[in-house]
Ligand code: C2E
Ligand code: MG
């Protein structure tokens with residue numbers, strides 16, 4: 069396709085010879101005889117000033133100037149040849165002055181304007197001459213109607229030749245339709261040519277007749293017409309410009325909008341990717357364990373739900389759920405560090421994954437807890453055989469970073485049953501069974517319904533215990549501690565009972581471990597300490613014999629390691645006003661030894677409060693004598709299991725004897741628990757045991773009954789033997805102790 073520019077160029081090139089021809093014609097035919105001052109003046113004004121009075125045609129970007137009127141004037145007075153030359157010179161000067169003013173006007177444009185001007189004047193002259201003969205003679209004849217027709221013909225012919233030529237150039241340049249370009253400019257152009265013709269007509273007439281009046285009217289009409297029209301054109305231009313600006317702004321706005329939309333779409337596309345990625349991440353996080361990559365509890369339960377749903381049709385059990393927990397994982401984690409713990413978990417996960425069959429599933433719930441679903445079981449034995457195999461595999465040595473680690477798994481098995489309402493229930497039962505496996509040191513335990521009942525009771529107690537602490541539902545029973553020598557009341561052991569609103573009095577064995585596991589043991593013990601000390605202070609005030617009354621309060625191993633303990637003891641002492649030495653804290657041998665490392669420091673701090681420490685249930689746990697030697701303790705309480713079966717010459721008798729000897733050597737006081745018979749009482753006195761408690765003297769009693777007891781602290785005097793050889797025997801025994809398993813008598817040596 070031909071370019072716009074080349075088409076316009078061809079057109080201009082075609083016009084140039086015509087323009088030259090017109091110019092040549094004008095020069096050749098120039099009426100030299102008419103050269104006069106008037107001609108020179110008119111030429112001067114036309115060339116140098118007419119273009120200053122110019123108007124731009126709206127939209128066409130074409131200027132129409134006063135020069136047209138001046139050209140027509142010169143045509144009327146001096147003939148067409150002068151007009152052609154003036155047109156050429158005026159347009160040339162006009163282009164030159166525009167160029168000087170800094171308007172960028174190309175030579176090509178200037179030439180085009182000159183050529184078109186010359187041709188259109190040339191054409192117009194010939195058209196007019198065809199109809200009217202010599203132009204100047206029409207004016208000279210004074211025939212007004214012919215003069216007016218001449219003017220009209222001039223205006224029309226000039227308008228046509230000029231507008232057609234210009235429209236053709238514009239149309240060629242802009243590749244637009246010629247008619248549409250021409251119709252755009254023809255209106256205003258016609259008006260201007262007509263007005264130029266009218267003006268030129270008046271001026272010519274006035275100049276010809278030198279009529280001042282006509283000249284003034286012509287100038288006035290021209291001024292009115294010119295300025296009115298100019299204003300109209302300016303208004304039109306301004307509104308056109310405003311419309312153009314508004315259109316540009318709209319276009320810019322639309323462009324911005326499109327750019328914005330693009331941006332949003334890009335962002336949206338980006339965020340959709342991010343969304344998909346985070347969706348995948350969320351899925352991973354929601355269904356998989358990050359450490360092992362195994363399915364997590366959610367995924368495990370979802371699978372279990374599907375399996376349970378599928379099994380609803382039949383009666384037979386074809387699947388089992390295993391709940392697995394590692395033994396002493398916490399210790400490994402604490403002692404070797406969490407990264408080692410994590411490695412172990414990963415290894416365990418690998419071993420389990422390697423042991424299960426395809427179609428089975430393993431998931432990690434949290435910490436060291438795993439779940440396994442065994443599918444398509446032929447019988448229950450298949451599940452137990454698998455569990456045994458798995459337990460053996462997990463108990464094998466783990467080599468982690470050059471360290472050899474051993475652990476074992478405790479596994480609970482719950483067999484799938486279509487009667488289970490929820491998948492969670494099967495998992496819960498496997499968990500309960502695992503709990504029993506742990507408690508009974510078994511590798512695995514199969515769930516049965518009694519376990520559930522017990523677990524439910526336990527759970528209920530757990531919930532109720534929270535309320536019990538809030539409502540202080542604990543009641544203390546007091547068991548007298550008797551000085552065996554004189555069978556006199558020395559103090560009490562405070563033993564807690566839970567006054568449960570529905571169950572009545574609940575024994576400590578049933579709820580202490582729950583309180584320990586839930587942490588409730590601490591607020592509970594603080595309440596007990598407070599209440600026991602207040603009680604003792606009150607009883608002490610009622611006694612007038614001046615002998616101090618002591619109270620022993622049992623302290624859980626969980627509480628013993630609590631950092632707030634010493635402060636709590638101090639607060640209780642301060643608030644109740646108890647003499648610190650009258651308060652004895654009983655710690656079991658195992659509680660002390662489990663925390664042996666820090667126990668010495670803790671005990672020292674407790675000792676500083678003035679409170680005494682007893683080792684409860686002594687003999688039932690494993691005691692390292694070296695620790696015992698270092699602990700700042702005050703009393704050993706011989707466990708009732710030794711006392712109750714203490715027969716002459718029996719092993720238990722020997723143990724009691726040894727404990728007493730040990731206590732003496734360590735300079736500790738001994739209290740024998742569970743004295744039920746006079747025989748035991750006598751035996752213990754002979755062995756030199758200083759204190760004792762048991763049903764022989766009194767069961768643990770509520771406060772109301774103790775008040776009666778306190779009226780006579782020596783009420784057990786009657787059980788003392790008539791010939792009291794106790795003291796003599798004690799001395800004898802102490803020097804000639806016989807250690808268990810040895811046939812010689814010796815003085816006890818402490819390691
Ligand atoms: P314990 O501290 O060794 O308390 C002695 C237990 O032996 C008491 O059982 C007492 O009733 C029982 N007893 C005393 N004399 C005899 C007897 O002659 N024959 C028999 N068969 N039993 C006798 P109780 O009160 O059931 O307490 C059991 C255990 O519960 C206590 O053993 C103690 O370890 C724990 N306990 C009791 N009260 C508290 C407490 O306030 N805090 C803590 N942490 N533990 C407590
Ligand atoms: Mg006790």
Ligand code: MG
Nearest residue numbers: 684685705741
């Ligand atoms: Mg005890």
